[in-house]
Amino acid sequence: MTGTRRRPSRDGADEISGGIMCRWLAYTGEALQPSTLILDAQHSVVAMSLNSPLGAETVNGDGFGFGWYPADATDSGHPAVFRSIEPAWNDQNLRELSSAVRSPLFFTHVRAAAGPPIQQTNCHPYRHEKWLFMHNGFVAGFSSFKRDLLLAVDPSLFPLIQGTTDSEVMFHLALTYGLEDDPIAAVGAAVRRVEEAGHAAGVQFPMQGTIAVTNGETVWAFRYSSQGRSRTLFHSADVPTLRTMYPDVERLSTFGDHAQVVVSEPLNDLPGVFLEVPESTVAVLDPTGYHHAEFLAA
Template sequence: MCRWAAYIGQPIFLEDIVSRPGHSLIHQSQCATQCHTAINADGFGIAWYGEKPEPGLYRDAMPAWSDQNLRSLTASVKSGLFLAHVRASTGTASSRNNCHPFTYGRWSFMHNGQVGGYDCFRRSAEMLIPDSLYAQRKGATDSEALFLVAIAEGLEQDPKGALERAAARLEALAREKGCAPYMRLTAAFSDGERLYAVRYASDEHAPTLYHRWSETRSGRAVVSEPLEDGEGDWDEIPPGSFCTFDAAGLTIEPFCPVRQPERHLRESLARSAAAR
């Protein structure tokens, strides 16, 4: 499975999360400890927010540890909100378009997990993406499909509810046409003002997720794995949780994917089109 890290707070250099810590994201790409796949070599990406509403985006299909441009970028760029990801493919090709984070307008999204048997119902999953959003479909992953379906479900107006509905629709396909585990999900996404994170699974094995406030940085890191081996003050986010991080602190709510009636989907699509 993939590894990822996100940050919100006072601006810091990206390297303070991505490469400098003892168990940084780049280190995890070579030696992850809390997932089935120790090596994450199928690409990487970073989305960061600065002066503009839309995030900057840098992605490549090469292993993160071998890219000197990545180290130069993270050593030079400061941001108060960013998402970083190293990829371990669950079946789709290693390509730049399949690397996280994915972006749409001011939104950025990254995912760790799987939708069980996705290759068996990929066409059906694609049909969940409305025509108005399909031009944004650049790659072939279940992660990008989940993001675009969530946008169609009203992510811009209702982040928690939209992701619950999108996850429910893909989980329903996995139960009908795929295989167990039907859904394992940790994800982080942002509109440039708030950072959202979710931890969920249809079984007892939700991917790991932690957060920690740093007084030194005046910011909070949200990660798949703690960034330093000896730090004991990382808090684990419980399974079935939806988190909102902003200037006011942290809110944790239950995350309960429930498929909604088709009428609700039509209303969500109308709201999304009106917002554009």
């Protein structure tokens, strides 16, 4: 497995700054304590918030979010969300909560803000009814065509936008374009709308990043950028195979046969545990396993 350390810029050159540079993780499978991955993994998401070797920013300390579907949900599968502007490594509430609940599907996200302000409404994941959404990357030149994108959001959804990020606008565009009926097509339409508006405003490479979206049953994880140099993204191999590969790794007994993780960077250094998601690809993870599909390939 490899991961690029290059930092795509808004105009195609490498640079240190620009946009939102974050790390995220999504889990689906048998219910477990989220702290197992958020806190206890060798290279956990909290560890990535302090040191992210494959990220565009080494430190991701500008807030975090944790969204989960309770194992004993009685509210039609609607997720709960906890977001904070504290650094993830410094928040005792995250430690308490992620150790106290059990969930068959959860998202967590640590943020490095280089533009939009640090406030709870700008922390991922974003929620709408049964849906969760999170993004690592940026919409280049967003402020120059933000109005065009906002006007494309369905009027019934527009009042629900609470923050100021490009990511939240993209989520509401996906909802506008039919996320409920066809998530891959809806996210594709949202990305294409971003690219169209960006190109009209003179931005060469408008879209950058990885996106995760779920309805509480399936996780869709997208890796795409206009430039073809996207942020890193990996998902785990199937657990039965991993137990055969590493019979002496006791930690694997923590996970059920259907456990799957998709994450910005591998959670450990064991070869073959995490598989890189190719460029312009969506990884679909559900109870049957995972598969890849082409996504907006040139």
